[in-house]
Amino acid sequence: MTADVNRQWRVARYPKKEEVISPDHFDWTSEAIPEPEDGQFLVRTICLAPVPAQRGYLEKSHNSFLDNIDIGDVMRGRGVGQIVSSRHPDYAVGDIFVGSLGWQDYSIQHPRGAEFVFSTKKVKNPISPLSTELSILGQAGATAYFGLLEVGQMKAGENVLLSAAAGGVGSAAGQIARIKGAGKVVGITGSDKKCKWLVDELGYDEVINYKTENVGERIAELFPDGIDIFFDNVGGDILNEALANLAMHARIVICGFIATDYSPGPHSGPINYQFIVYKRARIEGFVVFDYWDRYEEAEQDLLGWYREGLLKNAEDEDDGLERMPESLGSLFTGGNTGVKICRVSPDPEIFIDD
Numbered sequence: 001m002t003a004d005v006n007r008q009w010r011v012a013r014y015p016k017k018e019e020v021i022s023p024d025h026f027d028w029t030s031e032a033i034p035e036p037e038d039g040q041f042l043v044r045t046i047c048l049a050p051v052p053a054q055r056g057y058l059e060k061s062h063n064s065f066l067d068n069i070d071i072g073d074v075m076r077g078r079g080v081g082q083i084v085s086s087r088h089p090d091y092a093v094g095d096i097f098v099g100s101l102g103w104q105d106y107s108i109q110h111p112r113g114a115e116f117v118f119s120t121k122k123v124k125n126p127i128s129p130l131s132t133e134l135s136i137l138g139q140a141g142a143t144a145y146f147g148l149l150e151v152g153q154m155k156a157g158e159n160v161l162l163s164a165a166a167g168g169v170g171s172a173a174g175q176i177a178r179i180k181g182a183g184k185v186v187g188i189t190g191s192d193k194k195c196k197w198l199v200d201e202l203g204y205d206e207v208i209n210y211k212t213e214n215v216g217e218r219i220a221e222l223f224p225d226g227i228d229i230f231f232d233n234v235g236g237d238i239l240n241e242a243l244a245n246l247a248m249h250a251r252i253v254i255c256g257f258i259a260t261d262y263s264p265g266p267h268s269g270p271i272n273y274q275f276i277v278y279k280r281a282r283i284e285g286f287v288v289f290d291y292w293d294r295y296e297e298a299e300q301d302l303l304g305w306y307r308e309g310l311l312k313n314a315e316d317e318d319d320g321l322e323r324m325p326e327s328l329g330s331l332f333t334g335g336n337t338g339v340k341i342c343r344v345s346p347d348p349e350i351f352i353d354d
């Protein structure tokens with residue numbers, strides 16, 4: 001439901017390493033809906049997408065790719081919204097807008113070009129549901145696309161292993177591997193239910209439950225000829241086990257490290273790095289924001305695959321801006337299947353007859 005005030009989550013204190021993000025780390029406040037000045041427009045938030053990196057913004061000394069957020073500031077977060085008043089000639093009331101809206105009902109925006117966070121965009125041909133702009137056509141889809149095809153240089157016939165395979169990026173990357181003709185696609189995730197979903201719904205060939213199975217043994221069993229591409233979202237022990245099972249000229253795509261970056265540790269490894277030498281492998285990290293100028297290339301393919309029914313838009317929706325702290329916290333306890341979305345207000349009526 002849209003509020004007649006601007007409700008906001010402001011940062012109250014930074015979490016300790018061992019703490020799960022909760023409403024205790026934020027203040028729930030409200031203020032008058034702001035008015036745009038010349039060159040600005042007001043956006044009403046429709047959906048927000050919590051992502052693991054947001055936890056990194058809540059650490060004073062975090063060595064991240066974005067600055068941390070000061071105590072008292074509105075929590076940063078990417079979302080999709082609709083322009084409800086405008087004093088910018090190129091942005092009209094009713095336009096759909098994607099950008100850093102923050103954890104709030106309304107935000108003042110202006111066009112930012114490539115200056116900021118995976119930039120901002122007016123959505124030219126919005127499709128229903130609008131959350132798609134945050135999931136398969138948004139950061140999750142683009143990260144999967146550029147990580148697998150550009151950094152990983154995946155070729156048809158290659159065998160692919162993915163960690164956090166049932167999460168937002170992982171669920172998209174596994175499907176893209178399938179679409180691009182991968183040999184075997186194997187996903188690692190943390191529950192039997194997610195394992196079943198990966199095979200039944202997303203077309204993974206095999207799965208590993210890292211909480212109940214011996215990951216190293218299972219990887220060795222499923223990849224007798226070695227892994228060609230390891231798309232890693234978690235780091236730590238899983239990365240270490242993958243390194244011991246590489247094919248010649250393997251590529252290890254370092255997308256994330258949720259297993260080690262936000263928990264107190266101590267964390268082991270990776271100690272199997274000698275296999276990078278033995279197997280002439282390449283290990284490379286990337287940040288999707290660096291591919292913003294090529295976003296349309298990804299969007300064209302992702303949208304095409306989505307429309308053809310080859311790429312499913314896997315979303316896991318929570319309801320209400322009030323839920324944002326728990327929604328973010330759930331990413332660290334495996335509480336999402338697909339891209340976590342938090343709905344703030346309904347999609348506008350332009351889609352009702354779709």
Ligand SMILES: NC(=O)c1ccc[n+]([C@@H]2O[C@H](COP(=O)([O-])OP(=O)(O)OC[C@H]3O[C@@H](n4cnc5c(N)ncnc54)[C@H](OP(=O)(O)O)[C@@H]3O)[C@@H](O)[C@H]2O)c1
Nearest residue numbers: 052164167168169189190233255256257259286287288334
């Ligand atoms: N490089 C980039 O540009 C870029 C862009 C976007 C995201 N990322 C990174 O990519 C990763 C995935 O992001 P996302 O937004 O799609 O999140 P996500 O995968 O939807 O959510 C995180 C998932 O990670 C798994 N997980 C949590 N703690 C874990 C642990 N200790 N060990 C193993 N698995 C764990 C959980 O699934 P299970 O049930 O399977 O445990 C959880 O659902 C994150 O590391 C994120 O920081 C990087």
